[in-house]
Amino acid sequence: MLRLEDVDISYGPIPALKEISLAIPQGQVVALLGPNGAGKTTLLRTISGILRPQKGTISFEGRRIERARTDKIVSAGIVQVPEGRQLFADLSVLENLRMGGFLRKDCDLQKDFDQVFSYFPVLRDRLSQAAGTLSGGEMQMLAIGRALVARPRLLLLDEPSLGLAPVIVQKLFTVIKDLNQRQGLTVLLAEQNAHLSLGISHYAYVLETGKLALSGTPGELRRNEAVQQLYLGTKTVVSHNKDRQIAASIRPLANVEEVRGEDRSDEDTH
Amino acid sequence: MENLWLYLQFAINGIANGCLYALMALGMVLIFKTTDVVNFAQADMTMLSTFVAYTALTSWKWPFAGALVAAIIAAFIVGLIVERFALRPAQNAPVISLLITTLGVALIINAVAGGIWGYQTLPFEYPLKGRLFSIGNLSFTKHNALTVVVALVLSLGFFAFLKFTKIGIAMRATAQNKLAARLMGINVDRISMLCWGIGAAIGAVAGVIITPTITGINLNVMVSVMLKGFAAAVLGGFTSLPGALVGGLLIGVIENLFIAIPVDWVGQFRETFVFALIILILTVRPHGLLGETAHRGT
Numbered sequence: 371m372l373r374l375e376d377v378d379i380s381y382g383p384i385p386a387l388k389e390i391s392l393a394i395p396q397g398q399v400v401a402l403l404g405p406n407g408a409g410k411t412t413l414l415r416t417i418s419g420i421l422r423p424q425k426g427t428i429s430f431e432g433r434r435i436e437r438a439r440t441d442k443i444v445s446a447g448i449v450q451v452p453e454g455r456q457l458f459a460d461l462s463v464l465e466n467l468r469m470g471g472f473l474r475k476d477c478d479l480q481k482d483f484d485q486v487f488s489y490f491p492v493l494r495d496r497l498s499q500a501a502g503t504l505s506g507g508e509m510q511m512l513a514i515g516r517a518l519v520a521r522p523r524l525l526l527l528d529e530p531s532l533g534l535a536p537v538i539v540q541k542l543f544t545v546i547k548d549l550n551q552r553q554g555l556t557v558l559l560a561e562q563n564a565h566l567s568l569g570i571s572h573y574a575y576v577l578e579t580g581k582l583a584l585s586g587t588p589g590e591l592r593r594n595e596a597v598q599q600l601y602l603g604t605k606t607v608v609s610h611n612k613d614r615q616i617a618a619s620i621r622p623l624a625n626v627e628e629v630r631g632e633d634r635s636d637e638d639t640h
Numbered sequence: 641m642e643n644l645w646l647y648l649q650f651a652i653n654g655i656a657n658g659c660l661y662a663l664m665a666l667g668m669v670l671i672f673k674t675t676d677v678v679n680f681a682q683a684d685m686t687m688l689s690t691f692v693a694y695t696a697l698t699s700w701k702w703p704f705a706g707a708l709v710a711a712i713i714a715a716f717i718v719g720l721i722v723e724r725f726a727l728r729p730a731q732n733a734p735v736i737s738l739l740i741t742t743l744g745v746a747l748i749i750n751a752v753a754g755g756i757w758g759y760q761t762l763p764f765e766y767p768l769k770g771r772l773f774s775i776g777n778l779s780f781t782k783h784n785a786l787t788v789v790v791a792l793v794l795s796l797g798f799f800a801f802l803k804f805t806k807i808g809i810a811m812r813a814t815a816q817n818k819l820a821a822r823l824m825g826i827n828v829d830r831i832s833m834l835c836w837g838i839g840a841a842i843g844a845v846a847g848v849i850i851t852p853t854i855t856g857i858n859l860n861v862m863v864s865v866m867l868k869g870f871a872a873a874v875l876g877g878f879t880s881l882p883g884a885l886v887g888g889l890l891i892g893v894i895e896n897l898f899i900a901i902p903v904d905w906v907g908q909f910r911e912t913f914v915f916a917l918i919i920l921i922l923t924v925r926p927h928g929l930l931g932e933t934a935h936r937g938t
């Protein structure tokens with residue numbers, strides 16, 4: 371559905387991504403794992419047309435989009451839930467949702483709002499509240515809800531777990547899984563929380579300092595020595611400002627078993 | 641007692657003037673909120689559209705309402721052109737460069753208008769003369785009534801537009817978070833352009849209505865109107881649209897009360913007093929009367 375070939379991106383003279391090639395098949399959840407500064411956000415912004423690649427091609431359903439304007443990319447069906455939610459803070463919850471439907475030709479958004487409320491009932495009670503006054507978890511729900519109103523066919527999620535309590539993260543991931551399974555939504559999930567991400571994805575790429583280091587099914591990655599050390603908690607990674615979140619995402623390997631129950635790659639079921 | 645009536649009368653005139661400063665401020669705040677640019681070309685853009693109204697009135701013999709509409713349309717188009725060809729190519733430049741760009745635009749418009757209409761002050765005929773009604777010693781002129789009604793309708797209509805229409809909400813969304821706006825498929829460039837058009841058009845209404853109350857129209861007549869609009873915007877917090885209205889009304893009323901003080905030099909220096917008072921208010925409330933004291937997180 372989405373294919374990147376040999377994509378290079380730099381911020382001025384500083385290269386951020388080198389020779390990225392990846393594919394997201396229709397109907398799958400693909401995880402993009404990587405530590406702080408690996409380039410996950412850069413990659414997602416490039417797909418959405420916020421950044422321009424210096425080299426390489428990006429195609430969505432056969433059409434080249436690496437030079438397309440962001441609004442064209444959104445109307446083609448690629449919608450992003452950006453890192454840090456990026457809500458319209460002074461706009462109400464309802465107005466934020468309405469903006470999700472900005473490009474919708476039909477003006478009847480009520481059905482889409484109802485769908486969002488069915489996933490996140492708490493938003494229904496807060497329609498007139500300013501988005502900036504929501505709790506962190508509610509903000510992330512609204513950010514996802516806002517993107518859903520755009521009726522995406524490919525949803526890009528940039529660290530939805532950022533700064534949230536484990537129970538809420540769990541709940542959000544259940545919703546993502548449900549959107550994929552029941553609505554057939556294709557998802558690219560950029561995350562540091564490798565455990566949960568591998569638990570709901572069909573395939574994963576690991577990004578390290580701007581390069582794709584590894585890729586494979588969740589089962590393959592779990593068995594990989596380096597991944598275990600870096601992401602699955604046998605070694606503590608603490609890098610600059612997000613250690614709080616990293617701490618939440620790292621759990622001992624013993625927990626892998628319980629996540630495996632949810633794993634959907636065939637070779638991983640016992 | 642005599643004096644009280646006098647002050648009241650000047651306060652009424654002040655409200656009318658203040659409405660026009662408020663409109664000027666509204667236009668500038670709208671442009672600032674969505675594009676982070678303080679439009680120092682607002683005076684010259686307004687002057688240009690007021691000259692268009694002048695030509696419509698005197699050469700084409702249009703009625704006043706028609707001339708007003710002509711000025712609004714001219715201003716809207718000028719606003720679109722300025723955004724598209726002067727500011728957008730420089731949009732990644734630092735804000736200070738963009739301010740200089742608006743000053744450059746002001747000079748260009750000034751030169752063009754000078755070439756077309758000349759450098760003298762031209763009389764601006766105004767159909768609404770005389771008073772509408774009086775209460776006691778207070779007279780309400782037709783001009784004051786028109787000003788207040790126009791300002792009220794325009795600002796309420798504009799607020800409703802921002803509150804209830806999709807494009808209006810998108811304007812507010814763009815003002816708050818451009819990245820998110822783009823990710824929702826909003827064409828941010830087009831929204832900026834629209835804001836410049838609307839901001840210029842609102843200024844044009846103020847310009848056309850205020851001109852008859854000053855001596856007439858010339859190339860520089862709008863500068864003091866813009867400065868008061870600017871001051872009104874600052875007083876209101878510069879990011880608050882209702883603040884712009886409150887600021888404009890305050891400046892209009894205070895300025896006129898200074899005229900009412902029966903001491904010659906006070907009247908002469910009224911603009912100085914107005915600005916001194918603004919400085920005083922800002923020392924007490926640095927973010928303006930209705931400005932945000934801090935940015936809320938996302």
Ligand SMILES: Nc1ncnc2c1ncn2[C@@H]1O[C@H](COP(=O)(O)OP(=O)(O)OP(=O)(O)O)[C@@H](O)[C@H]1O
Pocket residue numbers: 381384386404405406407408409410411412413453562612
């Ligand atoms: N606007 C920018 N200008 C210059 N360099 C940037 C910019 N944004 C990101 N970078 C650099 O690009 C690299 C990749 O950053 P990016 O934000 O894509 O990483 P990330 O994987 O999303 O990290 P995190 O998990 O912390 O969000 C980093 O080295 C970062 O410093």
Ligand SMILES: [Mg+2]
Pocket residue numbers: 410411412453528529
């Ligand atoms: Mg990131």
